[in-house]
Amino acid sequence: MCGATLTIERRRGIIEVEMCGATPVLVDIDLDTYTLSPHRLETVITSRTKAIIPVHLYGHPADMEPILEIARRHHVFVIEDCAQAHGAMYQGKRMGSFGDLAAFSFYPTKNLGQLVMEELLSQMILR
Secondary structure, three states: OOEEEOOOHHHHHHHHHHHOOOOOOOOOEEEOOOOOOHHHHHOOOOOOOOOEEEEEEOOOOOHHHHHHHHHHOOOOEEEEEOOOOOOOOEEEEEEOOOOOOOOOOOOOHHHHHHHHHHHHHHHHHOO
16 A cells, blocks of 8 residues: 555556555545555555555655554554655654665655765766
8 A cells, every 4th residue: 555646656666566466555645745644544454455655755754653553453564665755754763764664765866866966967067
């Protein structure tokens, strides 16, 4: 289950979940944070649910406390998508330290990848 913000990267993520033989279920987002809505998540969990994938978007963390509680109650894994949350904090802890697994990215369109690319480009220009 993942938030329903359908960027190109999200569509790729859906395809990757399907390639694993799983059926992705999209959950609507919280309109204030643009991250997975814990309230809406609760309404779509079934006995077939295996994992929840909260996406921390633009450095803004998903509301992990209720998401983790829902996951514990239903005995499902939490896989954090931290591709755009390098260094982000939630309740004093870094993103990527809450779930059972976390994924980060250095791709140039992601927050950290963009910083790395900008630094490399500035070094090349200043030579």
